[in-house]
Amino acid sequence: xxxxxxxxPGDKLLIxxxxxxxxxxxxxxxxxxxxxxxxxxxxxxxxxxxxxxxxEYNPHVDKIMRVQNDMLRQDKLYKKDLLHKIKISNYxxxxxxxxxxxICQLFNKAxxxxxxxxxxxxxxxxxxxxxxxxxxxxxxxxxxxNLDFLTFFREGKTVTSPKVYLQEREISHAFRMLKESGIExxxxxxxxxxxxxxxxxPVDRFIELYKRLEKAGINVVVSGSEVEGxxxxxxxxxxxxxxxxxxxxxxxxALAAVLSLSEVVVANSTGPLHLATALxxxxxxxxPSKQVMSPKRWGPLGNKDIVIQPETEKCRCPAYNCSxxxxxxxxxxxxxxxxLLRQHPNK
Numbered sequence: 332x333x334x335x336x337x338x339x340p341g342d343k344l345l346i347x348x349x350x351x352x353x354x355x356x357x358x359x360x361x362x363x364x365x366x367x368x369x370x371x372x373x374x375x376x377x378x379x380x381x382x383x384x385x386x387e388y389n390p391h392v393d394k395i396m397r398v399q400n401d402m403l404r405q406d407k408l409y410k411k412d413l414l415h416k417i418k419i420s421n422y423x424x425x426x427x428x429x430x431x432x433x434i435c436q437l438f439n440k441a442x443x444x445x446x447x448x449x450x451x452x453x454x455x456x457x458x459x460x461x462x463x464x465x466x467x468x469x470x471x472x473x474x475x476x477n478l479d480f481l482t483f484f485r486e487g488k489t490v491t492s493p494k495v496y497l498q499e500r501e502i503s504h505a506f507r508m509l510k511e512s513g514i515e516x517x518x519x520x521x522x523x524x525x526x527x528x529x530x531x532x533p534v535d536r537f538i539e540l541y542k543r544l545e546k547a548g549i550n551v552v553v554s555g556s557e558v559e560g561x562x563x564x565x566x567x568x569x570x571x572x573x574x575x576x577x578x579x580x581x582x583x584x585a586l587a588a589v590l591s592l593s594e595v596v597v598a599n600s601t602g603p604l605h606l607a608t609a610l611x612x613x614x615x616x617x618x619p620s621k622q623v624m625s626p627k628r629w630g631p632l633g634n635k636d637i638v639i640q641p642e643t644e645k646c647r648c649p650a651y652n653c654s655x656x657x658x659x660x661x662x663x664x665x666x667x668x669x670x671l672l673r674q675h676p677n678k
Contacts, residue, residue: 352602
């Protein structure tokens with residue numbers, strides 16, 4: 332059994348997860364658990380500038396430190412300034428859930444007394460407390476891998492579900508935006524886009540799903556970026572489908588508010604899928620059959636969600652160019668959505 336790290340009231344702890352939106356959402360149970368076990372300590376989070384808004388108004392996060400990953404790679408002055416900010420913060424310990432090399436090096440240079448990270452990488456030399464586990468085998472959920480770090484800390488309640496905290500004004504703004512798009516509750520969100528973290532269901536299938544849902548009398552709205560909206564429009568025109576969409580109109584907090592109001596969110600393995608789950612919205616997640624992208628590791632954490640995968644037991648397609656996803660039929664996804672609407676209407 333590893334020796335427990337000695338923390339005193341008033342100590343400042345930094346939790347580092349600087350990669351994608353979904354990764355940060357899946358780190359929230361660890362963050363909240365640490366605050367519950369150490370309420371007398373300051374729990375701060377270092378995260379990417381893009382994903383950081385989901386931490387706002389979170390009562391378990393005492394401070395957010397943001398990093399622009401592209402600037403960290405390209406700008407020496409930016410890197411020097413970030414090192415200074417970390418150093419003057421006087422952290423007692425840092426827990427590195429995502430060991431990005433440059434960030435790990437900064438923690439070492441800042442001389443944070445306790446630096447907790449995984450063993451087995453070259454830059455593990457920057458840690459002085461090592462967790463012996465490997466995520467490459469994909470044996471359990473990413474959130475559980477994050478919770479493995481609790482082995483170094485005091486016993487207590489463990490939070491297992493992520494949660495994002497919205498303000499009433501954000502909900503009101505989402506209602507107004509939806510009304511302007513002709514959407515009223517109850518409605519379903521279709522989110523075809525992806526940041527490339529996993530193989531995706533083709534966009535034209537999402538548009539066909541939209542068409543079938545509308546035909547069934549279900550309100551639907553498309554979310555995503557402005558570019559994703561243009562792609563959807565081009566395909567929709569070919570199919571003679573008129574889309575109601577909010578693409579390009581939402582920042583991360585506004586998107587979260589919309590997702591919180593919807594009955595079901597349909598998406599690939601993306602950050603917005605996990606964001607919806609953290610808002611207690613039902614999801615239909617469309618996942619590849621490749622082990623590295625498996626829902627066992629990256630699936631939604633809700634207890635009413637449905638995951639759909641190709642029937643192929645083992646994908647042999649080239650990396651990030653999976654034709655297996657095309658075998659998932661619109662009828663299958665439609666059935667999953669309507670099933671959730673019947674079982675849990677008007678959440």
